[in-house]
Amino acid sequence: MTAQTxxxxxxxxxxxxxxxxxxxxxxxxEAADAARLDAxxxxxxxxxxxxxxxxxxxxPGMREAAESFLREAxxxxxxxxxxxxxxxxxxxxxxxxxxxxxx
Numbered sequence: 114m115t116a117q118t119x120x121x122x123x124x125x126x127x128x129x130x131x132x133x134x135x136x137x138x139x140x141x142x143e144a145a146d147a148a149r150l151d152a153x154x155x156x157x158x159x160x161x162x163x164x165x166x167x168x169x170x171x172x173p174g175m176r177e178a179a180e181s182f183l184r185e186a187x188x189x190x191x192x193x194x195x196x197x198x199x200x201x202x203x204x205x206x207x208x209x210x211x212x213x214x215x216x
Contacts, residue, residue, distance in 0.1 A: 121151050121192070125199065134214030141207035148200035155193035162186035 125144040130136045166182035169175040 121154060122147060125203070134210050138207045138210035138214060141203045141210060145200040145203035145207060148196045148203060152193045152196035152200065155189045155196060159186040159189035159193065162189065 125147055128140055128144045128147065130140045162182045163186045166179040166186070169179040169182070
């Protein structure tokens with residue numbers, strides 16, 4: 114299993130600055146990038162756990178451990194999907210803010 118040192122943010126709202134439409138668009142884009150990066154990290158953790166579980170398949174008495182790794186992998190995949198959805202929402206809002214700034 115690859116060591117993961119990246120931390121996953123619990124949220125991105127603190128990154129948003131709505132003082133002007135331009136800063137709003139810029140900080141929303143930055144939040145989207147952060148969410149995408151977190152999604153990649155989560156997906157990597159899920160892949161590592163699946164590989165770890167696969168390595169235990171043929172080992173006697175390790176079925177429960179493998180199943181535990183697989184359950185945790187599913188949770189990381191769900192978190193990754195959630196972060197990708199957050200990134201898409203931030204991208205949409207950033208585009209809207211940019212359009213408002215240009216109008």
